[in-house]
Amino acid sequence: MVLDIIENAPFYYKLGPGIEKALKYLQETDLQKLPPGKYEIDGDRVFAVVQQFDLKLRGEAQWKAHRRYVDVQYVIEGRERIFYAFAPDMTVQREYDDAADCELLSGSGNTQERAGGTFAIFGPDDAHKTGTFVENPQPVKTIKKVVVKVAV
Numbered sequence: 374m375v376l377d378i379i380e381n382a383p384f385y386y387k388l389g390p391g392i393e394k395a396l397k398y399l400q401e402t403d404l405q406k407l408p409p410g411k412y413e414i415d416g417d418r419v420f421a422v423v424q425q426f427d428l429k430l431r432g433e434a435q436w437k438a439h440r441r442y443v444d445v446q447y448v449i450e451g452r453e454r455i456f457y458a459f460a461p462d463m464t465v466q467r468e469y470d471d472a473a474d475c476e477l478l479s480g481s482g483n484t485q486e487r488a489g490g491t492f493a494i495f496g497p498d499d500a501h502k503t504g505t506f507v508e509n510p511q512p513v514k515t516i517k518k519v520v521v522k523v524a525v
Contacts, residue, residue: 374457374501375494376485379447385494391523392494394419395445399492404449404519418524425517426504428453434502436463436478441471442522444495446503448487451516455493456502458482463500497525 375385382400386393398414398421412421431454438460463478470476478500486507487493495501504516 374496374499375492376487377492379490379492382492388494389523391415391419392443392445395421395521395523396492398521399445399447399519404447407519414521419521421519421521423449423517423519425515427515428504428506431456431505434505436466436480436482436500436502438463438476438478438497438500439474439495440469440476440497440525441474442524443497444501445492445521445523446495447492447519447521448489449517449519450489451518452486452488452507453503453516453518454484454486454505454507456482456484456505457493457495458500460498460500 379399382396385396394415404423407423409423409425412423414420458480460478463480465476466479467477480500482500
């Protein structure tokens, strides 16, 4: 898992051409103006999904991991608390669904608060639980973010 600010994105271009495309898209696109929806970057190899939603309580969010796509998640507006762990150390709650590229998990992990201008990269072994409230200093209820999917 990588967690950093968008200004440092060039340091991660070497992770591969898909990651570089994803990060450049985040840097060069006026994300504030994009309504929620799917945006093609490089066919089904790299695409973005802009989301705007109400944040969940920690217990309402679900641990998940992906195999076919790496997630590059970027906060446009708001703050969220994310949880991350090594997926092979987690307990499988729902077997991997290839069509959804998702495996649901349970367990515990580390936590980090993310604000606008930050990104996280979750690879196939990175379980993650995102979209939860940040409770201090003031509860934040909604978030706008983009998830760029990069084919493995």
